[in-house]
Amino acid sequence: MLEISNLVMRFGGVTALDSVGFAVADNEICGLIGPNGAGKTSLFNCVTRVYRPDEGTVTFNGEDLLSARRHQIVQHGIVRTFQNLALFPTLSVLENTMVGAHSVKKPHLIPTMLGLPTTRKARKAVELDAWDLLERLDLADLAHHPAAGLPFGTLKRVELARALISRPSLLLLDEPAGGLTHSEVNELGELILQLRRDYGFSALLVEHHMGLVMGISDHVVAMDFGRVIADGSPADVQRDPAVAAAYLGRAA
Numbered sequence: 001m002l003e004i005s006n007l008v009m010r011f012g013g014v015t016a017l018d019s020v021g022f023a024v025a026d027n028e029i030c031g032l033i034g035p036n037g038a039g040k041t042s043l044f045n046c047v048t049r050v051y052r053p054d055e056g057t058v059t060f061n062g063e064d065l066l067s068a069r070r071h072q073i074v075q076h077g078i079v080r081t082f083q084n085l086a087l088f089p090t091l092s093v094l095e096n097t098m099v100g101a102h103s104v105k106k107p108h109l110i111p112t113m114l115g116l117p118t119t120r121k122a123r124k125a126v127e128l129d130a131w132d133l134l135e136r137l138d139l140a141d142l143a144h145h146p147a148a149g150l151p152f153g154t155l156k157r158v159e160l161a162r163a164l165i166s167r168p169s170l171l172l173l174d175e176p177a178g179g180l181t182h183s184e185v186n187e188l189g190e191l192i193l194q195l196r197r198d199y200g201f202s203a204l205l206v207e208h209h210m211g212l213v214m215g216i217s218d219h220v221v222a223m224d225f226g227r228v229i230a231d232g233s234p235a236d237v238q239r240d241p242a243v244a245a246a247y248l249g250r251a252a
């Protein structure tokens, strides 16, 4: 589904990505790990067209993603969540969820939310869909609560709802476990697996929490200094001496 090949990204003298290549299959959760500075965020930013790589190709279902513009990525069925969340604090949980539908099929939704005229029927359909997701994510009781003031773990679920309303075929999850407690991380892992069963998507999961990555990934790619140093099953990558050396090297 997603194929990354020979990707090179340089920032002045720093080579953030050095001939990176790997693939994510349909309906697969692919964990992307590596110590700080390994190049994970740069890779995410190339796939979502925030950055334009210097060399290499990224294709999604056979289509060249690098020729797409940044705002077109979502139309390819690719949606990303953010490490530090990217919700609108004054909008309600329901409205934040509905915003996710805007960029794909309903470009008129934002004017609706701002009180400008648009088709009421279209808004209603998106709202019903949002309610379904909120029920599914145990957020329905908070639907009219503003995002501001809600616990971090709850906001992470709101972000998932917003990502899923566009029914992505590829979800890019940027450190979803960051800031969560141990039990919240376990619940999040279960939730991601359940949501994949219910909605069907592939995911590329950048994560430092090894328990989560190894627990839910079908396949793990490890990076260090901009290169892929291991690519295989969670068990194989965990046992790989190059991976252990990369983490120990950084810790020393």
Ligand SMILES: Nc1ncnc2c1ncn2[C@@H]1O[C@H](COP(=O)(O)OP(=O)(O)OP(=O)(O)O)[C@@H](O)[C@H]1O
Residues within 6 Å of the ligand: 011, 014, 015, 016, 034, 035, 036, 037, 038, 039, 040, 041, 042, 043
């Ligand atoms: N915009 C930028 N300008 C200059 N250098 C950058 C930029 N973005 C990343 N880099 C450099 O590229 C390398 C890879 O960084 P990147 O953020 O992709 O790593 P990472 O694996 O996501 O790290 P972390 O786990 O800490 O988020 C690092 O050396 C970093 O300093």
